[in-house]
């Protein structure tokens with residue numbers, strides 16, 4: 001096992017009715033800015049419950065944080081925070097709203113050009129405002145991690161940053177609040193959580209059997225519960241299990257002491273930046289290609305994955321690996337997320353454009369061995385044409 005330094009201070013309030021429990025967690029007398037997206041929270045009762053919980057506080061609102069949140073939009077929130085002397089932020093929504101709030105929290109206290117936060121991946125951050133979150137879409141894990149992904153619309157750049165100052169102080173996970181999700185977002189969330197797990201698991205053996213089994217537990221639970229949530233959308237137990245899987249997939253725990261890949265995410269971010277695909281749609285396209293292109297370097301883990309996650313134990317190694325990759329692709333399709341570029345009306349020109357962007361952004365040493373160069377990324381995309 002590799003050395004590690006694990007830190008996660010986020011308090012999780014899980015279950016139905018937990019929004020009401022945030023009242024004492026927001027400092028008394030704080031001027032609070034509630035940040036949200038395009039209005040889904042006004043249609044499912046979340047907005048009203050949050051307002052009720054904060055009825056004793058002074059609350060301002062910033063609406064309109066878009067999916068794949070824009071730097072340009074968030075800078076308006078930064079201005080509002082400064083103008084109104086806000087001292088606590090509350091993100092209410094999916095990963096985009098939480099990521100956007102993390103950026104605002106850091107940008108308000110950042111010296112110099114705020115885009116440097118993204119340009120330098122968080123290295124220029126020294127402190128951030130405190131904030132909490134009410135999660136409405138299980139997918140990204142942003143509710144319990146210190147990462148954020150922001151898009152600069154003007155230049156079509158989608159970049160990530162991380163810093164320990166942007167862990168949420170608390171996050172509310174009420175599975176009943178996910179009932180209003182469109183099926184597309186339900187499928188997206190399951191695929192995103194699945195791929196987060198794979199990015200930390202599907203590398204090479206690191207003598208970390210506990211981390212492997214945690215990861216396999218999440219993958220198997222998503223495979224079991226994902227299709228059920230599509231078939232039984234009103235089943236609160238299934239919603240709860242999906243929600244907890246998504247949080248556990250990217251709160252740092254399964255990734256301690258093991259090598260990590262993340263090439264699928266880096267390539268996927270370019271696809272979203274250029275063509276606007278949903279985050280999970282890009283992952284469903286890229287992952288099967290990466291697994292295929294890297295099957296020799298990942299051989300031992302692919303065979304373990306085939307056996308333990310998909311019960312594929314018969315046949316030669318090549319056959320078992322090919323079947324495991326096909327089952328993975330089939331699972332994404334079963335969740336309603338297309339796995340071919342053609343499914344999104346994209347063709348060869350998109351591959352050329354994404355590879356050019358990867359080169360421009362110096363994303364040419366990706367993966368756990370830093371050996372996924374532009375040619376390997378091209379080959380991976382070519383497989384999912």
Ligand code: NZQ
Pocket residue numbers: 036037038039040041044065066067068069093094095096097099136137138139140141142145147148149177178179180181182185188189192250265279
């Ligand atoms: O804007 P509203 O009206 O709220 O609608 C949203 C949005 O249109 C809607 N929605 C959310 N909860 C709902 C709901 N609709 C009905 N009922 C509900 N309960 O869903 C749409 C998508 O929301 P969004 O927040 O964009 O989705 P998601 O949570 O998948 O977040 C995606 C973003 O997270 C980043 C992605 O790159 C992308 O920008 N990621 C963040 C990560 C992190 N911080 O660690 C890791 C991930 O790999 C990912 O990159």
Ligand code: ZN
Pocket residue numbers: 140192195196265279
């Ligand atoms: Zn993701």
